[in-house]
Amino acid sequence: MITFKIEKDGEEFHTWSPELPGCHTHGRTIKEAMDNLKDAIHLYLEVKMEDEIAHQSLEFAL
Numbered sequence: 001m002i003t004f005k006i007e008k009d010g011e012e013f014h015t016w017s018p019e020l021p022g023c024h025t026h027g028r029t030i031k032e033a034m035d036n037l038k039d040a041i042h043l044y045l046e047v048k049m050e051d052e053i054a055h056q057s058l059e060f061a062l
Helices: 030-061
Strands: 005-009 012-016 024-027
Touching: 005 030, 012 030, 024 030
Parallel strands: none
Antiparallel strands: 005 012, 012 024
């Protein structure tokens, strides 16, 4: 399960997922911040999967 946190940060909202280090974003509204976090999580997981595939490919080649 992926959880999220949201807090007011000045005039904006800061959102992040504690399970995904470095996966932080913000928005002017809660909805915008959550939409941005959804995009950030998708990108984070896509990059992690690509890294894992590349790593597995290297192990297989050796």
